[in-house]
Amino acid sequence: MTYSVMFSALALYLLSTLFYLLFLISDRKAIESAGHFSLLAGFVVHLALTVFRYIQAGYTPITNTHESLSFLSLSVAGFFLFIKKSYKISILGSVIVPVLSVILISALTFPAEIKPLPIALKSYWLPVHTVFSFVGNAIFLISFFVSILYLLVERGIKKKKFLPISPRFPSLETLDSVNYRCMSYGFPFLTIGIITGSVWAGMAWGSYWNWDPKETWSLITWIVYAILIHNRLAIGWRGRRTALMMIVGFLSIVFTFLGVNFFMGGRHSYL
Amino acid sequence: MPVVVFGLNHNTAPVDVREKLYVPEAAVPDLVKDLKKEDIGEAVILSTCNRTEFYFSCDDFERSFRKFYRLLVEHFGLKAEWLEQYTYVFRNEDTYRHLFLVASGLDSMVVGEPQILGQVKDAYRLATDNSATGFLLDKVFHRTFNVAKRVRTETKIGYNPVSISSMATELAKKIFGELKEKKILVVGVGEMCEIALKNFKKEGVGEIFVTNRTFRNAQALAEDIAGIPRPFDDLPNLLGMVDMILTSTGSEKPIIDTNLVNGVMRKRKHKPLFFIDIAVPRDVEPGVNDLANVYLYDIDDLKNLSQHHLKDRLKESEKAHAIIEEEVARFTTWIQQLDTNPLISRIYEKVEEMRGTELKKALQKLKDVDEETIRSIDILTKGIVNKLIHPHVALIRQNGSPTVLDIMKKVFRIEEENEKNMDNRHKG
Numbered sequence: 001m002t003y004s005v006m007f008s009a010l011a012l013y014l015l016s017t018l019f020y021l022l023f024l025i026s027d028r029k030a031i032e033s034a035g036h037f038s039l040l041a042g043f044v045v046h047l048a049l050t051v052f053r054y055i056q057a058g059y060t061p062i063t064n065t066h067e068s069l070s071f072l073s074l075s076v077a078g079f080f081l082f083i084k085k086s087y088k089i090s091i092l093g094s095v096i097v098p099v100l101s102v103i104l105i106s107a108l109t110f111p112a113e114i115k116p117l118p119i120a121l122k123s124y125w126l127p128v129h130t131v132f133s134f135v136g137n138a139i140f141l142i143s144f145f146v147s148i149l150y151l152l153v154e155r156g157i158k159k160k161k162f163l164p165i166s167p168r169f170p171s172l173e174t175l176d177s178v179n180y181r182c183m184s185y186g187f188p189f190l191t192i193g194i195i196t197g198s199v200w201a202g203m204a205w206g207s208y209w210n211w212d213p214k215e216t217w218s219l220i221t222w223i224v225y226a227i228l229i230h231n232r233l234a235i236g237w238r239g240r241r242t243a244l245m246m247i248v249g250f251l252s253i254v255f256t257f258l259g260v261n262f263f264m265g266g267r268h269s270y271l
Numbered sequence: 272m273p274v275v276v277f278g279l280n281h282n283t284a285p286v287d288v289r290e291k292l293y294v295p296e297a298a299v300p301d302l303v304k305d306l307k308k309e310d311i312g313e314a315v316i317l318s319t320c321n322r323t324e325f326y327f328s329c330d331d332f333e334r335s336f337r338k339f340y341r342l343l344v345e346h347f348g349l350k351a352e353w354l355e356q357y358t359y360v361f362r363n364e365d366t367y368r369h370l371f372l373v374a375s376g377l378d379s380m381v382v383g384e385p386q387i388l389g390q391v392k393d394a395y396r397l398a399t400d401n402s403a404t405g406f407l408l409d410k411v412f413h414r415t416f417n418v419a420k421r422v423r424t425e426t427k428i429g430y431n432p433v434s435i436s437s438m439a440t441e442l443a444k445k446i447f448g449e450l451k452e453k454k455i456l457v458v459g460v461g462e463m464c465e466i467a468l469k470n471f472k473k474e475g476v477g478e479i480f481v482t483n484r485t486f487r488n489a490q491a492l493a494e495d496i497a498g499i500p501r502p503f504d505d506l507p508n509l510l511g512m513v514d515m516i517l518t519s520t521g522s523e524k525p526i527i528d529t530n531l532v533n534g535v536m537r538k539r540k541h542k543p544l545f546f547i548d549i550a551v552p553r554d555v556e557p558g559v560n561d562l563a564n565v566y567l568y569d570i571d572d573l574k575n576l577s578q579h580h581l582k583d584r585l586k587e588s589e590k591a592h593a594i595i596e597e598e599v600a601r602f603t604t605w606i607q608q609l610d611t612n613p614l615i616s617r618i619y620e621k622v623e624e625m626r627g628t629e630l631k632k633a634l635q636k637l638k639d640v641d642e643e644t645i646r647s648i649d650i651l652t653k654g655i656v657n658k659l660i661h662p663h664v665a666l667i668r669q670n671g672s673p674t675v676l677d678i679m680k681k682v683f684r685i686e687e688e689n690e691k692n693m694d695n696r697h698k699g
Contacts (some may be wrong), residue, residue, distance in 0.1 A: 157445060158560060160572045165445050172543065173448035236540025239564045 006049055006070070006108060012042030013077070013101040020093040027168050032090045036081075039097055043077040046104075050074055057114045062130035063121055069107030071130075075138030076100040079185075083142065087178050089170050095145050125200035129193060136189030137253050140225075143182035144250035147243035150175040154240055176239055179246055180232070187225050194218050217256035224249040273332045274411060276366045277339065277358065278317075278324030280378065284357035292347050294318040296397060302346065303403040309338035313408040317394040319387070320466075321379065326370065328407045332362065364603045367411060371595045374419040376428065377588065383428040384435075386466070388419050406620055410606070418598045425594060426587045435573045436467040439547045440474060442576075443515055446545050446566055450474035454513040457481045458506070458527075459520030459550060460492045467517055467547065468496055480509055484520070510535040515545045518554035529558040532565055547573075608668065614676055615664050618683050626656050 019035030050071065053061040061067040080096050083089070154172055156164025163169075170178075197215070202208035209215060228245040231237035237245075279289060294302060294316050306314045306327065314327040329335035343349040361369050372378045374391045395412045398404045404412070422428060440450070447453055454477045457468065468479065479498035483489035486502055493500040501509060510516070510532065520526060527546070536544065541564050548555045548569040560567035568576075608615065630652055634645065663679055679685075 153445070157442065157566055160568065160576060162576055165441055165576070169445070171445050171448040173446065177448075236542070238541055239543065241563065 006046075006104075006112075009042050009046040009049060010101065010104050010108065012038050012045060013073075013097065013104060016042060016093075017098045017101050020097045023090065024094045032093070035093055035097065036084075036090075039077060039093070040081060043074070043081060046070075046074045046077065053114065057117070059117045059121075060127035060130060061114075062134060063117065063126070064110070064115075066107050066110035066112045068130070068134065069103050069110070071134050072138055072141075073100045073103040073107060075135045076103070076141055079135070079139050080142055083178060083181060086181075087170065087174050089146070089174065089178060091168055091170065092142075092145055092149060095149075096142060099141070099145070120204060123200055123204065125196055125203070129196040129200055132189050132196060133193030136186050136193050137257065139182050139186035139189060140246070140250050140253055143179050143186065143246045146175055146178050146182065147246040147250075150179065150243040151240065151247075154243075172239060176242065179242055183225065183229060183232070183242075183246075187229060190218075190222055190225065194222055214256060217252065217259075221249060221252040221256055224252055273362050274326070274328050274366045274407060275332065275336070275360065275362050276324055276326050276369055277336075277360045278322060279353075279358045280322035280324075283359060284353075288353060288357050289321070289323065292318075292323040292343075292349070293320075294323060299397050300401045303398065303401045305342055305346075306339070307403070309342055310335050311339060313398075313405045314403045315395055315398040315408055315412065317373075317391060319390050322373070324373070326366065326408060326411070328405075336360070363606075364599060367414075367602050368595060368599045370411065370415050371418045371422075371598060372592075374415045375422040375591060375595065376419075377422075377591055377595070383588075385423075388416075388423075391419075392416065406616065411602075414598070414602050418595065421598070422591045422594050426590045428587045428591045435549075435570065436470045438573050438576055439467055439568065440470045442547075442566070442568060443471070443545055444474070446543055447514060450476050452477040453515060455479045456509050456513040456516045457492065457496075457498065458516060458518040458554065459483055459522075460488045467549070471515070476515075480513060482506060482509065484522075507531060507535060510544070511538050514543070515547065516555075518546065518548045519550045520554050522550070522554060525554055525556045527555045527559065529556050529562065532559045533562055536562060536565065549573075614679060614685070615667055617685055618660060618664065618679065621683055621685060622656050622660055626652050 016035045016038035019031055019038060023031045023035055050061060053067075062071045076096065077100050080093070080100075084093070149170070150172065153164040153169050153175065155161075156169075157172070197218070198208045201210060201212075201215075224245065228237070228242060228249065231245075232242060279292060281289070284292075295318075299316055302316065303314055306325075310329055310331075312328045312330070314325060317324045317326070325339070327335075327339070329339075340349075340354070369378070370391075374388050376383045376385060376387050379387050391412075395404070398408070443450055443453070450471065451474070455468070455471060457479060460481075460483055479493075479496060480501050481489045481493040481496070481498040482501045482503050482505065483492070484503050486500065489500040489503075492498065506527075510527075516527075518527070532544070543564045543566065546555050546559060546565070546567040548567065550570075553569050555567055555569070557567070557569075559565055630649065633648070634640065640648075663682065666675060667679060
């Protein structure tokens, strides 16, 4: 049942996508609000469905590709709605909403029926580890697009082009502080995700760290963001460099998520 | 009686020549007096950082202009070759067109910028305060204000008020988000700086430091703009403290180079730094723009940027020019009609004089009236007077026979002698 109802969440996201693409062409408040509220509605339906699935299945529904992608898309929608409350970054909706819609669409292409939970995943660490990891990833996905926009606007200002100066683009300061916000939320989530994963591994596999490809790549990702945070706090890295590092960090996440599954296998291959 | 404009602007003359001919407000009264001695009937002097223009009426163009020219040589050290190279002279119809274009912002460095109309109004007011204008220039300037207003309301030329300085503010906002509490350093004491600063102040910027090679000048400017004067040697320190730098010195070589800024950036923990260099030649080395988190815009960059607006507004600009052509034609015909019969202008003058006295009396009786009411009364009385004299004027235009003229003179109590004077004034 949830599978077919999921299309209503998708429909709302797609509606929001439509409004946000329209918003690119015509800079009108009404269009932005329409995009915002259809996104919010989509998020609420999506969240309700996820909770419903949790109750139906009896476990946190982040155990296979369908569930993880769906949860990622939900987290992106949620965090974007959260962060756009404090900053004028509506224009990012024109990228992020289509992206989260595509993620949900790809989730729907994977088998979605509820199966009994594999023994290996039966643990109270499952919700903590997966939720923290995926919310962290969702936050860094948003910061990835924030960083790209930062580089575009920055380049526009440096090269003295008119377009980035138009009022619809956020200021560099805004984008940089959004990035900083993303970092200060995303990094703890990622850290907790890794630590809980390690603890869980210790309990399930007998060893806290197995140099499983997913573990290794998570660590690489974590180090990238750790360097970034260190440099920001210690020597005042900001702006362009932060944006570039954020992009590198996110590419590392994408590789951890997709590349490792497709090319390396390993013990995380339920996803 | 020709109406002449002589002047130079940002398109025709380089800064150093424009500077020579700059007329500060305080110098206008004396200059006007001198002009009057030289057979120049009425005069308005418009002097901004982009242009200096003398609008005047005279009896005999050739003779008056020679005298006028001599006066310029005396006052400003004007060189003969500049005349050919850098200046323009228009007469009558072309003067009206030029003034309409200027006041509408179509002749500005940034087309459609709104500041110029205020500057034209100030120039006109300064002239009237010094009793330098009369019937003719009053008409010309009043019509100009109407035309500028018409251009503004009927086209979108000034819709997005973009001037170089507001472009700089926009850019700063793109870099810093909010400009509240952002600190500014002003290097040099050029005029454009003051205009740019006004815009920044509106955004609520924090402290403004002023520095200049000659410390006394820095102090003077600092006093004008409520800034803090600092010695020139302090420049590297100041660069570490502020967020934006406005430079406009007359230095031949850049005073801020890449090395200096590079060192400063490390000290300021790479907080963004925005240079606005409005000096020609430039004060800041272009390489500074390549440093991370440093943004440098010079006057040409700002100008080019505003051209983007211009492209969008090309159609609007065509519309504006069409309006101006229409107004020039209408105004020229109107003025020519005045010339064909001096009695008409005499009637207008006489009636206007009467209206002026009555209006003054009335306003004295009415205490505590606000500007708006005064303007309404002014417009009302003008309307009544014009309606009343219109049939008479129309009659003279239709039938200028001596009998009619004679009757009209009696009706309006115009003395024979006055009329002769008028005859002289309006021929030529």
